[in-house]
Structures are given as C-alpha cells and as structure tokens.
Amino acid sequence: MQLTPLIAVHMTAALAAVAIGPIALWARRGHASRQPHSQRPRLHRAAGYAWVTLMLITALSAIFIRDFNLPNIAGYTPIHLLVPIVLVSLFLAFWQLFRGNVSGHRKTMVTLYVGACLVAGAFTLLPARFLGQLVWGQWLGLI
Secondary structure, three states: OOOOHHHHHHHHHHHHHHHHHHHHHHOOOOOOOOOHHHOOHHHHHHHHHHHHHHHHHHHHHHOOOOOOOOOOEOOEOHHHHHHHHHHHHHHHHHHHHHOOOHHHHHHHHHHHHHHHHHHHHHHHOOOOOHHHHHHHHHHOOOO
C-alpha cells in the first residue's frame, strides 16, 4: 500500500482527532454546580466540533480505502467496522445532547475517543499495516 492522497487525508484527520480529542474532553462544559473557572464552554464546543468534523472525515475516507493484503471482504478489513460505529456513535451523542442527556453524551464521546482513536490507532501500528510499516520499518528501522 502506498501513501495516496486519500490515505494522507485519512491519516491526517485521524492524527488530528487523536490530538484534539483530549482538549474537547478536558474543556467539557461541566455542570452549574461546578465553579465557573472549571468550565470552558467555548473551547469545549470549538474543539468538539473540530473533533467531530475530523472523525467524519476519517470515517468517510476509510470507506474508500481498501486493503487486499489483510483478511478482507472486497478489500474491507475488520477495522472498517469502525465506520458505521463512528457514524452511529456521533449521531447518538448529539441525539443524547438534544434530549438533555449530558451524561450519556459524555459517555458516548469518551467511549468513541478511546475506541476509535486510541484502540483503533494502536491497531494501525501493527507491523502488517501501512502505518506500522512506516513507523517501525522506515522510521525506526526495527522491522
């Protein structure tokens, strides 16, 4: 697999989402009972919308990336199961917010960040994957 423009867009959006996610989670809107200085609603909203946009770019671009070297169905590998999971989770998170379920929104977003960014990100570093070959092979010379 080569670094095509599509893979570059996908990888850039995913790496940016990994970086911006903690900012959105840290600057969460909080509750009225908390001290005012612990809330950063503008930062939370800006980082949150940026993160959601990056996750949409990552998920939608993944639809067009296929890998026939790993176990697959028509080029879609098991990691592609994250595409519908991300899309449904984002919808669910905003639906919960719309319904006033801030706790459910928070849990969904934290779970999505950990699962789609951290866990899936770790799997992309496996030696058989493109990014794994790039990091462990070309950059670090370990494989």
